[in-house]
Amino acid sequence: MKISEHKKGVWAAIIAAATFGMMPLLSKLVMDNGFSVNTIVTYRYATAAIILFFMMLYKKASFKISGKQLLELCVLSVCYPSVTSLLMISYDYLSTGISTSIHFLYPIPVAFMMAFFFKEKVTIKIIIGILISACGVLLLGFNEDYELNPVGILIVLAAVLIYSIYLVMISQLSVRKLTGLSFSFYVLSIASIYSFIFGTIQGDLQFMNDSISLILVFMLSLVSTVISNIALVESVKRIGSTLTSVFGTTEPLIAVLLGLLINDEPFSIQIGLGMTLIFSAVLIIILRKEKRKNS
Numbered sequence: 001m002k003i004s005e006h007k008k009g010v011w012a013a014i015i016a017a018a019t020f021g022m023m024p025l026l027s028k029l030v031m032d033n034g035f036s037v038n039t040i041v042t043y044r045y046a047t048a049a050i051i052l053f054f055m056m057l058y059k060k061a062s063f064k065i066s067g068k069q070l071l072e073l074c075v076l077s078v079c080y081p082s083v084t085s086l087l088m089i090s091y092d093y094l095s096t097g098i099s100t101s102i103h104f105l106y107p108i109p110v111a112f113m114m115a116f117f118f119k120e121k122v123t124i125k126i127i128i129g130i131l132i133s134a135c136g137v138l139l140l141g142f143n144e145d146y147e148l149n150p151v152g153i154l155i156v157l158a159a160v161l162i163y164s165i166y167l168v169m170i171s172q173l174s175v176r177k178l179t180g181l182s183f184s185f186y187v188l189s190i191a192s193i194y195s196f197i198f199g200t201i202q203g204d205l206q207f208m209n210d211s212i213s214l215i216l217v218f219m220l221s222l223v224s225t226v227i228s229n230i231a232l233v234e235s236v237k238r239i240g241s242t243l244t245s246v247f248g249t250t251e252p253l254i255a256v257l258l259g260l261l262i263n264d265e266p267f268s269i270q271i272g273l274g275m276t277l278i279f280s281a282v283l284i285i286i287l288r289k290e291k292r293k294n295s
Contacts, residue, residue: 008234013231016244026223026224033213036205038195038205039204043221044217045192045225047221048188048192048222051226052181056182068174073190080187080191081194082159085198086159087156089155090155102157106160107246107248110241110245111126113168120240132280132281136281139270176236176237184230187229235247246281
């Protein structure tokens with residue numbers, strides 16, 4: 001039975017969310033071994049770019065892109081290290097749970113930008129789904145005594161805005177015509193150069209010679225970078241930025257589940273309610289499309 005483009009997009013979004021959701025755990029394990037954020041990010045992007053290079057050779061994929069697409073890719077590649085750096089900086093002002101939760105409110109600005117600038121129709125069910133998922137994400141993150149530092153909030157909101165613009169630009173620029181494999185290769189290659197330059201300026205780049213850390217970085221590059229980015233691009237191309245961003249709110253859900261299973265973190269009613277709300281939001285979006293198709 002032939003799978004529809006919409007279903008392919010939904011599955012791609014779910015895969016992207018699941019693999020991105022593993023990133024906090026893998027990154028923290030490497031950080032615990034004493035490596036800086038810039039070091040981890042540079043190794044992660046460079047390793048992912050190498051993996052993608054050999055994947056393209058194996059598939060005999062074309063490396064050809066236009067000058068316009070190269071310019072667009074250079075702009076989009078700035079988003080990667082920028083979002084990561086801003087989030088890490090925000091941790092100095094807010095708890096990681098609060099920062100991550102605010103970051104995953106990005107479906108709201110994505111939906112607004114697509115509706116306001118590109119006239120994408122946003123139905124009431126999509127709006128309800130976004131609001132429900134946002135509430136679920138907040139419940140997952142705001143599960144402790146916290147103090148909302150205005151500087152930290154502004155920094156993480158800047159990360160939200162940049163990531164939202166990134167998702168919208170993928171669906172609107174000429175690079176949308178590239179395959180997910182080709183797009184991810186160029187974005188991550190350029191992003192690795194950016195992060196290397198930034199880390200050199202910061203002076204905190206380290207040589208990674210620890211075998212365990214190298215294995216973890218390889219897993220981070222393959223699972224939470226290569227697979228996740230290809231899936232993200234394919235999802236945006238098939239179901240659009242708005243729906244992809246809604247499914248993306250399951251990323252912190254995956255992160256929480258991994259924390260419960262691997263790190264033996266405590267489970268609470270609040271966490272359970274947050275998970276339920278996120279699942280409900282995703283089901284609303286899926287059932288909305290299935291109902292429309294069967295009517």
